[in-house]
Amino acid sequence: MLEKWHEYNQTDVPIDTYEVSEVIQNSEGTVIKLMGEKNNMDITFGFVDSLRITDEGRRIRTYNENESIQKYRENFIGNPLYKVEQSEYFEWIKKESAGFSTDLEHYAIITENDLIDVLSTFPPTITNYV
Template structure:
């Protein structure tokens, strides 16, 4: 089944042209900071199960095929966080854990220049800061 990308919390996150300015992965979790023209987003995951960071040029197939991402990628102005259903990354984590771990969600943070994929069993805390 094809991956399906659905905007995450579109009523709570302000649309903008975001760029990744920081990804911090340490014993406190994972912090992703996005900077936009009008807003900054601070996204924090307590204990992610897997993190993948890629330059957009290495994810051309994803950009071209992901259902739900096509409107956003026209000008990369909008809601940059997605829940990904039927995810290949999710399936890879399940396979690598030999099926022991399955209770988590694939979140994707998409900007013009980067895609940050995070597998987490708990949702992120998101703070919107107006500039």
């Protein structure tokens, strides 16, 4: 696997152990709500080209082959939001769209129980609340 995973926007994300509490997708965009032990966070995308939600147990290869997420994966405390370069998911959507989806970015949200992949032209907005 040639993917490279990098923590995204470290300054806006409080360190915590997060779980997905809700995913809302409608005409206003996509909101992924995370609930932590001390903090809650909304990750909002104005428009999403593709969204994939997978139980973490079905993504063992991704977890095992990406060294950049191994430290986080030890106890799932930290920043759950990543940006993925050289993304297999992006390559898949590019093929499916006959080459029309070339300006997308791949963002990934990792929790102890879920891995959410988002392909979007626009970066997310992060809102924190207690």
